[in-house]
Amino acid sequence: MERLTVGVGGMTCANCATTVGDALASVAGVESATANFAADEATVEYDPTATEPAALVAAVREAGYEPVTAETTVGITDMTCTNCSQTVERAVGGVDGVVQVDANFAADEARVEYLADTTDRARIEDAIADAGYTPVRDEGGDGDSEADRREAARTAEIRHQRNLTLLGVVVSLPLLAFMADHLLFGGTVLPETVAGVETGWVQFGLASVAQIVLGREFYANSYDALVKNRTANMDVLIALGSSTAFGYSVVALLGVLPEAGLYFDTAALILTFITLGNYLEARSKGQASEALRSLLALEAETATVVEADDGTETESEVPLANVAVGDRLRVRPGEKIPTDGEVVAGESAVDESTVTGESVPVSKTPGDEVIGSTINEQGVLTVEATRVGEKT
Numbered sequence: 370m371e372r373l374t375v376g377v378g379g380m381t382c383a384n385c386a387t388t389v390g391d392a393l394a395s396v397a398g399v400e401s402a403t404a405n406f407a408a409d410e411a412t413v414e415y416d417p418t419a420t421e422p423a424a425l426v427a428a429v430r431e432a433g434y435e436p437v438t439a440e441t442t443v444g445i446t447d448m449t450c451t452n453c454s455q456t457v458e459r460a461v462g463g464v465d466g467v468v469q470v471d472a473n474f475a476a477d478e479a480r481v482e483y484l485a486d487t488t489d490r491a492r493i494e495d496a497i498a499d500a501g502y503t504p505v506r507d508e509g510g511d512g513d514s515e516a517d518r519r520e521a522a523r524t525a526e527i528r529h530q531r532n533l534t535l536l537g538v539v540v541s542l543p544l545l546a547f548m549a550d551h552l553l554f555g556g557t558v559l560p561e562t563v564a565g566v567e568t569g570w571v572q573f574g575l576a577s578v579a580q581i582v583l584g585r586e587f588y589a590n591s592y593d594a595l596v597k598n599r600t601a602n603m604d605v606l607i608a609l610g611s612s613t614a615f616g617y618s619v620v621a622l623l624g625v626l627p628e629a630g631l632y633f634d635t636a637a638l639i640l641t642f643i644t645l646g647n648y649l650e651a652r653s654k655g656q657a658s659e660a661l662r663s664l665l666a667l668e669a670e671t672a673t674v675v676e677a678d679d680g681t682e683t684e685s686e687v688p689l690a691n692v693a694v695g696d697r698l699r700v701r702p703g704e705k706i707p708t709d710g711e712v713v714a715g716e717s718a719v720d721e722s723t724v725t726g727e728s729v730p731v732s733k734t735p736g737d738e739v740i741g742s743t744i745n746e747q748g749v750l751t752v753e754a755t756r757v758g759e760k761t
Contacts, residue, residue: 370400373413373422373465376437376486377429380406385434392432396424409437410486422468422484438468439485442759443494444505444519446526447590448474449647452602453502456594460500464492477523477654501593523655530648537583537641540575544634547572569622569631576633580615583640584608611639669742672707673699675751692757700750708741710752717748 375393380386386404389411393402398419404411413425429436448454454472457479461470466487472479481493494504505522547568550559563571590604615636621629671686675697684699689707692698697713700706706719718730721743730746733739739752 370414371417371465373415373425373484374486375411375413375422375425375429375484377404377409377411378435378437380404380409380434382406386411388432389429389434392428393425396420396428399425421462422466426468426484437485438482440480440482441490441493443479443481443490443497444522445472445477445479445497446503446505446522448472448477448502449650450474450603452600456500456598456600456602457497457502459598460496461493464488464496467493475654477519500598501590520658523651523658527648527651527655530644530651533583533644534641534648537579537637537644540578541634541637541641544572544575544637548634572631572633573619573622576615576618576637579637579640580611583637583644584611587611587640587643607639607643611636614639669705669707672696673701675699690758692754694754694757696754698752698754700745700752702745702747702749704745706739706741706743706745706750706752708754709756710739710741710754712737712739712750713753714751715749717750718746720744720746 377389380389383406386406389404390402393399393404393411393413396415398416400414400416402411402413411429415425426436426438445457448457451474454474457472458470461467461472461479461481464483466484467481468484469482470479471481479497483489483493490507494506497504503522505519507518547559550556559568561568587604587608590602591608594600594602594605614632617629618631618633618636620626621631670689672689672692673684674687674692676683676685692708698707698710702717712733712735714735716732716734719733719739720730721740722728724740724743733750738755739750741756
């Protein structure tokens, strides 16, 4: 059994506490549940194999009360596949107090909802690191925003993968030449020794550099996947292929298998090509991130909020950060629509080319959805905000 404390808002009396306690106790796998309206919290003992924190939080909400949760988005620089995302989700989901986690390797991030009274972002970051991945940590007090830290981490990753790729090319080109000489010319073009060293040992030296420098990350990630996370991912496949070619070649070079060929070139080229792919992927993500930042730079800085008082409408200009879901906004011709919303009054054509790429303005009438940062071209629109901030 595990014990979990859930902060609960909205409890005002003993009857509220009883309602919350009964709602939690009704969840399958809950052994006992008590709520204290004075402390604004509920304590639950439950079987983690039969239920999870997300079900407990849902039970509180269904009872009409609001669990005290927080949300955070953690940047992760080295997820490469769906398996990586699933591993992160399992690792973070195992942290006490985590309600829900959604990891996205394409976006290099994990969105986490958690019980603020039970855990915090630091523990979530530690869980990601223990799973073998690199979180963009919130250092606190360094003056950099989350976006700045993630951009710095992404830039460092691009530079790192580029340098590894260049090194891979340097050690692989001579190996490629040896392979071409052997396959195309029967080994008659290149000399049998280089500076008095047999070419087989030269190939061994070049491939060893690739194994140590380029392969280190793949082998480390494979160890984390197999030993820590008890799963296999793409790194395991890469490490298996490269190490098999390298190991077989070493055995052949030592004369254990006299008739066997050398495949040092294969061992190095596998790592080089995969590293090149990682570099191109990191660079494309960086370009996509830059395009997104450029798009966000088009966002309006203020919004005109319409308020009705005794049948009289008043307008006030407020910072965009102060706009809440449900606010009604007035958008005049030529102005940017401040945030995602729904047209409640007026008709116009909206230029959505900055978001969709469609050059022809789209007609908007009451009931139609509009996208933040697009431009109202003709009539006056009254828009009710449906998503604000990071949720747009």
